Amino acid sequence: MNDALELLKSRRSIRKYKDQPVEEEKIQKCLEAASWAPSASNKQPWEFLIVTDKQVRKKLSETHPYAKFVAQSPVVFIPLTNPEVHQKYHMSDTALATLQYMIEAHSLGLGTCWAGVIGSSIELEIRKLLGIPDHLNVLGLVATGYADEKPTKTRKELDSLIHYEKY
Numbered sequence: 001m002n003d004a005l006e007l008l009k010s011r012r013s014i015r016k017y018k019d020q021p022v023e024e025e026k027i028q029k030c031l032e033a034a035s036w037a038p039s040a041s042n043k044q045p046w047e048f049l050i051v052t053d054k055q056v057r058k059k060l061s062e063t064h065p066y067a068k069f070v071a072q073s074p075v076v077f078i079p080l081t082n083p084e085v086h087q088k089y090h091m092s093d094t095a096l097a098t099l100q101y102m103i104e105a106h107s108l109g110l111g112t113c114w115a116g117v118i119g120s121s122i123e124l125e126i127r128k129l130l131g132i133p134d135h136l137n138v139l140g141l142v143a144t145g146y147a148d149e150k151p152t153k154t155r156k157e158l159d160s161l162i163h164y165e166k167y
């Protein structure tokens with residue numbers, strides 16, 4: 001797929017995964033894509049954690065009421081934000097890196113689903129489970145693997161969102 005809009009529109013959140021391992025090189029590319037996201041003052045206030053261990057994924061799935069699928073996806077990407085690197089933009093910058101990871105994954109034929117974590121009570125539990133230091137925040141859990149479903153989604157009418165020149 002070489003049209004960016006087509007790629008962006010065809011990405012869907014995937015919550016059912018095949019029991020098929022993901023090639024190491026593909027994950028590496030997704031991580032590289034994440035690291036090339038724009039960030040305020042190019043501070044790159046992020047770190048990335050990859051979890052593949054089945055038992056750990058199962059434990060992770062038990063911490064989150066809406067991310068049961070991380071037990072099934074062979075890979076879980078966990079974007080971590082570092083407010084010490086950029087106090088104001090650590091979250092938005094790391095969200096961009098996460099999206100870049102997801103878009104690259106999609107371009108490589110992989111499905112993903114982002115489950116939000118930051119600011120919720122489960123963040124501490126996940127931090128403990130994975131030994132994540134206190135100065136980093138867990139932005140989310142991003143399931144990654146080969147899709148075993150083809151969901152559809154709609155979007156709000158573009159016209160209802162756009163304003164030209166003045167609101």
Ligand SMILES: Cc1cc2nc3c(=O)[nH]c(=O)nc-3n(C[C@H](O)[C@H](O)[C@H](O)COP(=O)(O)O)c2cc1C
Nearest residue numbers: 011012013014015066067113114115116140151153
């Ligand atoms: C910050 C954030 C948090 C999300 N949290 C969850 C979640 O906890 N569980 C889940 O199944 N999907 C979660 N999603 C996925 C959204 O439900 C999904 O992106 C939305 O329904 C649009 O569908 P699409 O991604 O297929 O276009 C989250 C997405 C974002 C960006």
